[in-house]
Amino acid sequence: MNKIACTPEELMICTAARLIPDKRTCFIGYGIPQIVIILAQKLYAPNACQVYEYGAIGPEVVPPFRRGMFSDSRNNYRAVAWTYMNTMFAHACLGYIDYGFLGAAQIDPYGNINSTQIGLDHSRPKIRFPGSGGANDVASYCWKTITIMKHEKERFVKKLDFLTSPGYLDGPGAREKAGLPKGAGPYRLVTSMGLFGFDEKTKYMELLAVAPEYSKEDVFKNMNFEPLVAKKIEELKPPTEEELRLLREEIDPDRGIIGKI
Amino acid sequence: MQIIESGISSFKFTDPDEMREWVRDHKTRCLENKLMTEQEAIEGFVKDGDYLAFDLAVLVRGPSSLEREIVRQRKKNLFLAGKFSFMDCALLVVGGCVTKIDCGFMGGGASHFRAIEKGEVEVIEWSNGTISARFLAGALGLPFIPWRGLLGTETLKYSAAKIAVDPFTGKKITLLPALNPDVALIHANQCDKYGNARIFGPGCIPIEVATASKKVIISTEEIIDIEEIRKAPAKTTIPYYLVDAVVLAPFGGHPGAVPGLYDADFGHVNEFLKAEKDPAAMEKYLDKYVYSCKNHQDYLDRIGRSKLEELMKKEIREGYYE
Numbered sequence: 001m002n003k004i005a006c007t008p009e010e011l012m013i014c015t016a017a018r019l020i021p022d023k024r025t026c027f028i029g030y031g032i033p034q035i036v037i038i039l040a041q042k043l044y045a046p047n048a049c050q051v052y053e054y055g056a057i058g059p060e061v062v063p064p065f066r067r068g069m070f071s072d073s074r075n076n077y078r079a080v081a082w083t084y085m086n087t088m089f090a091h092a093c094l095g096y097i098d099y100g101f102l103g104a105a106q107i108d109p110y111g112n113i114n115s116t117q118i119g120l121d122h123s124r125p126k127i128r129f130p131g132s133g134g135a136n137d138v139a140s141y142c143w144k145t146i147t148i149m150k151h152e153k154e155r156f157v158k159k160l161d162f163l164t165s166p167g168y169l170d171g172p173g174a175r176e177k178a179g180l181p182k183g184a185g186p187y188r189l190v191t192s193m194g195l196f197g198f199d200e201k202t203k204y205m206e207l208l209a210v211a212p213e214y215s216k217e218d219v220f221k222n223m224n225f226e227p228l229v230a231k232k233i234e235e236l237k238p239p240t241e242e243e244l245r246l247l248r249e250e251i252d253p254d255r256g257i258i259g260k261i
Numbered sequence: 262m263q264i265i266e267s268g269i270s271s272f273k274f275t276d277p278d279e280m281r282e283w284v285r286d287h288k289t290r291c292l293e294n295k296l297m298t299e300q301e302a303i304e305g306f307v308k309d310g311d312y313l314a315f316d317l318a319v320l321v322r323g324p325s326s327l328e329r330e331i332v333r334q335r336k337k338n339l340f341l342a343g344k345f346s347f348m349d350c351a352l353l354v355v356g357g358c359v360t361k362i363d364c365g366f367m368g369g370g371a372s373h374f375r376a377i378e379k380g381e382v383e384v385i386e387w388s389n390g391t392i393s394a395r396f397l398a399g400a401l402g403l404p405f406i407p408w409r410g411l412l413g414t415e416t417l418k419y420s421a422a423k424i425a426v427d428p429f430t431g432k433k434i435t436l437l438p439a440l441n442p443d444v445a446l447i448h449a450n451q452c453d454k455y456g457n458a459r460i461f462g463p464g465c466i467p468i469e470v471a472t473a474s475k476k477v478i479i480s481t482e483e484i485i486d487i488e489e490i491r492k493a494p495a496k497t498t499i500p501y502y503l504v505d506a507v508v509l510a511p512f513g514g515h516p517g518a519v520p521g522l523y524d525a526d527f528g529h530v531n532e533f534l535k536a537e538k539d540p541a542a543m544e545k546y547l548d549k550y551v552y553s554c555k556n557h558q559d560y561l562d563r564i565g566r567s568k569l570e571e572l573m574k575k576e577i578r579e580g581y582y583e
Contacts (some may be wrong), residue, residue, distance in 0.1 A: 030319070030366070052463075053345075053389055053390070053465075054318040054321075054345070054463050054464070054465050055463030055464060055465070056463045062577070066527070068319065068320055068347065068368075068525075068527070068530065069319070069320060069321075069518075069525060070318055070319045070320075070321070071318035071319065071321040071462075071463060071520070072320070072321055072518045072520055072524070072525065073462070073518070073520040073521060073524075073576055073577040073578075073580075073581070074577065076462055076463060076520060076580070077577060077579070077580070078579075078580075079463075079580075082462055082463035082580075083463060084463065084464055084465065084466055084467075084468070084469075085389065085390070085393045085465045085466050086393050086394065086397050086466060086469065089390040089393065089394075089410075093409055112414075116386065116415075116416070122419050123380055123383070124378065124379075124380050125377065125378055126378070127374075127378070128374045128377045128378050128384070130364075130366050130367050130368050130369075131343075131364040131365065131366055131367050131384070131386065131388075132364075132365065132366070132386065132387070132388035132389070132416050133345070133365060133366030133388065133389050134365075134366070134388060134389040134390060135388065136388035136390070136391070136410055136411060136414060136416050137388050137389065137390030137391070137410050140409060140410045140411075140412065141409070141410075162415050163413075163414045163415040163416070164386075164414060164415070164416050165388075165414060165416070166412065166413045166414055169413045174413065175413065177433075178412045178413035178433060179409070179412045179413075179424065179427075179432050179433025179434055179435070180409065180412050180413060181409060
């Protein structure tokens with residue numbers, strides 16, 4: 001086993017960056033996805049086209065990443081077009097956007113996500129979050145969505161406190177039945193302990209790989225439901241020295257997102 | 262059209278004919294000088310209970326000086342379009358101006374979220390995309406717009422959207438009610454005294470918000486002559502007859518950024534977020550930066566010329582002014 005020490009965030013960011021294929025369009029949300037795409041473009045997907053809900057298409061983002069900033073001149077730099085929000089979501093709804101990146105407070109076995117609140121009473125939430133943002137739109141329209149979430153037991157629930165954005169709803173065919181665009185939905189879930197997919201037939205969450213130093217059992221212990229398991233569970237490759245150097249020296253030198261060891 | 266499901270929340274709605282009559286009776290058609298102070302603009306055009314919209318992206322090009330003036334004038338019971346907001350909703354909420362928010366993305370800190378958790382502020386769920394689409398419908402003079410978002414979720418349940426059977430495909434489709442705010446606040450890079458405004462860089466929905474709103478207040482970094490506007494008409498983002506007031510506000514987006522001009526002031530944003538953790542500290546913050554400031558210039562004096570110059574120095578101008 002490779003013993004490179006890294007933070008859970010670094011592991012998630014590197015795992016997600018390797019999932020981004022070259023020459024595809026990616027809808028980049030606020031926060032961690034902004035770092036993932038910079039790393040992916042430097043190492044794995046130089047020709048991926050990133051699009052942003054505030055209207056930028058294909059920018060060459062200038063690092064370092066600054067937490068909280070979106071649509072500033074570094075984020076917009078050398079784009080091929082500066083458009084508007086209704087244009088971007090129209091492109092996604094038309095089917096131009098291949099991958100969408102999301103964060104989540106909770107996720108359920110069908111990849112539905114909650115980013116609205118903890119607590120069941122909508123008028124008196126226990127904890128209020130910023131809300132859907134563009135997540136509902138991205139999850140509805142992009143062909144394949146990738147969710148990035150810290151692996152904590154209370155985040156994996158059979159039933160969400162609030163269903164903000166659609167995954168496969170309650171199983172095969174449910175998205176189409178609800179009127180959502182056909183053939184789209186959750187593709188991967190990247191956590192700090194593993195990588196999940198969604199079973200083609202049942203649309204139920206499936207464990208594909210575990211992070212170094214963890215077992216399948218460790219992963220299950222930190223979930224409130226048991227996912228399906230791939231025929232062969234892979235071991236996730238830890239971040240490489242090159243990935244970590246880029247993250248720590250160029251992309252997030254203040255370690256606002258990647259965290260400190 | 263058959264309606265299958267309806268969201269349970271209340272919403273701001275304006276009949277398109279009411280909007281047309283408003284436009285007929287209240288909007289000027291001629292080139293009139295609309296320059297005024299932020300105090301005059303907010304006093305004249307924002308009433309307690311109004312539905313208020315702004316255009317921005319998180320910490321970028323928000324109409325911050327106008328928002329501070331709203332807090333300074335202690336406006337009450339505003340209903341906000343909280344789309345892509347970071348400090349904007351939060352400042353108006355902690356300033357006691359807000360009772361309802363249409364939520365797309367609403368960042369902020371502890372006090373603002375506590376007000377929601379205590380039920381002092383009602384939140385109606387949408388997404389950034391569906392609020393933008395509601396503005397688009399409002400800007401088209403339509404009562405609603407069919408859309409493919411919110412389906413299958415509780416976001417729809419706690420919105421005011423409806424699901425219908427689309428008469429063309431037979432599939433389910435979301436109907437979003439149009440949104441025609443009472444007031445729009447938009448911060449522009451340049452504007453003439455009549456309201457012909459230029460916004461540089463990508464923007465969320467400045468055109469839709471300006472077009473859909475009954476009253477439009479533009480704050481601008483710079484006033485330019487109409488001759489400059491006429492020399493490059495393609496650069497005009499918002500034409501004058503949509504606009505009711507023009508306010509000169511250099512650094513009007515502070516502590517946010519205006520791309521091409523100045524960077525965000527993270528030190529100040531952190532000061533605000535820290536104050537959000539403690540009501541007494543927030544009182545002090547509001548007193549220092551809002552209540553005790555006579556106007557925007559007074560606020561800028563407190564921020565200090567050297568800070569503002571530093572924020573300008575860091576900024577990339579390529580693509581905006583060059």
